[in-house]
Amino acid sequence: MMTLEIEQKLLKLIRHVHDFPKKGIVFRDITTLLSDAEGLALSAEAMADPFREKNIDVVVGAESRGFVFGVLLARELGCGFVPVRKPGKLPAKTISQEYTLEYGTDKLEMHADAIKEGHTVLMVDDLLATGGTMKACCDMVERLGGNIVGISFLIELAFLKGRDQLAKYDIHSVLTYDSE
Amino acid sequence: MMTLEIEQKLLKLIRHVHDFPKKGIVFRDITTLLSDAEGLALSAEAMADPFREKNIDVVVGAESRGFVFGVLLARELGCGFVPVRKPGKLPAKTISQEYTLEYGTDKLEMHADAIKEGHTVLMVDDLLATGGTMKACCDMVERLGGNIVGISFLIELAFLKGRDQLAKYDIHSVLTYDSE
Numbered sequence: 001m002m003t004l005e006i007e008q009k010l011l012k013l014i015r016h017v018h019d020f021p022k023k024g025i026v027f028r029d030i031t032t033l034l035s036d037a038e039g040l041a042l043s044a045e046a047m048a049d050p051f052r053e054k055n056i057d058v059v060v061g062a063e064s065r066g067f068v069f070g071v072l073l074a075r076e077l078g079c080g081f082v083p084v085r086k087p088g089k090l091p092a093k094t095i096s097q098e099y100t101l102e103y104g105t106d107k108l109e110m111h112a113d114a115i116k117e118g119h120t121v122l123m124v125d126d127l128l129a130t131g132g133t134m135k136a137c138c139d140m141v142e143r144l145g146g147n148i149v150g151i152s153f154l155i156e157l158a159f160l161k162g163r164d165q166l167a168k169y170d171i172h173s174v175l176t177y178d179s180e
Numbered sequence: 181m182m183t184l185e186i187e188q189k190l191l192k193l194i195r196h197v198h199d200f201p202k203k204g205i206v207f208r209d210i211t212t213l214l215s216d217a218e219g220l221a222l223s224a225e226a227m228a229d230p231f232r233e234k235n236i237d238v239v240v241g242a243e244s245r246g247f248v249f250g251v252l253l254a255r256e257l258g259c260g261f262v263p264v265r266k267p268g269k270l271p272a273k274t275i276s277q278e279y280t281l282e283y284g285t286d287k288l289e290m291h292a293d294a295i296k297e298g299h300t301v302l303m304v305d306d307l308l309a310t311g312g313t314m315k316a317c318c319d320m321v322e323r324l325g326g327n328i329v330g331i332s333f334l335i336e337l338a339f340l341k342g343r344d345q346l347a348k349y350d351i352h353s354v355l356t357y358d359s360e
Contacts, residue, residue, distance in 0.1 A: 021268075067245075072255060080214060080217045081215060091197035092211075
């Protein structure tokens with residue numbers, strides 16, 4: 001299949017839910033894509049494609065939706081998967097990173113021994129919105145000595161300008177929405 | 181590789197963390213298995229093996245750790261994946277199910293249109309402990325008309341007797357611990 005054909009197919013599988021999580025927001029619901037066998041396979045392949053020759057050591061993804069494509073890309077690329085989790089979930093020694101939300105702050109954790117010095121790391125999430133969560137994940141990976149060779153998203157909401165705070169990275173998005 | 185050899189390899193990749201989440205508990209930490217490329221591949225294959233000829237329509241897994249092996253098994257079996265989530269996370273019309281914890285109750289949700297009447301469903305999670313979460317997931321799938329053909333776990337803590345409340349299902353666990 002051609003890239004454009006794959007994009008069209010995936011776009012059709014994403015459900016638009018109006019006024020979720022609050023009035024005026026159009027939520028891109030990927031559960032309709034995940035439950036379709038071809039949608040699941042094509043999206044994982046398209047997200048992995050640019051990184052197949054990059055000798056990735058581990059894929060990193062954040063709880064919960066980053067787990068979905070994170071593990072799929074780890075299998076596509078034949079490498080391991082490292083989870084980023086909410087506080088108190090990881091049992092061994094952790095490092096943590098705070099990040100800013102629309103109102104207040106939140107915190108994420110990684111196991112301190114999850115990334116080895118010099119490891120090549122691919123960061124993965126389903127959606128690039130403002131980029132705050134992904135920035136916090138990248139900061140932790142770099143504090144542990146990881147070498148981030150790219151970030152792969154299924155969907156980018158370009159109008160939220162999440163790329164701005166991730167400008168130093170090689171960002172790949174399969175599907176881009178330019179407006180609500 | 182022989183089954184026993186795979187089991188030995190996977191057991192070695194699981195880290196035992198003492199006194200987590202509380203004193204006296206030995207936590208089986210699978211993050212050390214997930215970050216190992218061979219561990220990730222072998223565990224997904226072993227969890228899928230008994231169900232390859234069952235014509236599974238969708239795999240169902242619960243937030244968050246059920247997402248990890250849920251999507252991997254969906255790819256192994258060439259089918260779709262349906263997430264069970266905590267309340268308020270799914271954007272479209274949902275059904276919900278309460279279940280009992282050690283203290284109090286908790287609730288899970290699924291999209292009301294996620295399972296079609298008569299669909300063959302494989303339920304997946306990383307760990308079978310008391311079985312309460314899995315029972316709530318199975319109840320929702322059956323309320324939506326799904327036909328549960330099996331449940332696949334990576335790890336079973338047999339001493340917690342989680343099988344008792346899932347007795348009517350075909351349960352497959354790759355690794356079984358008979359005591360703390």
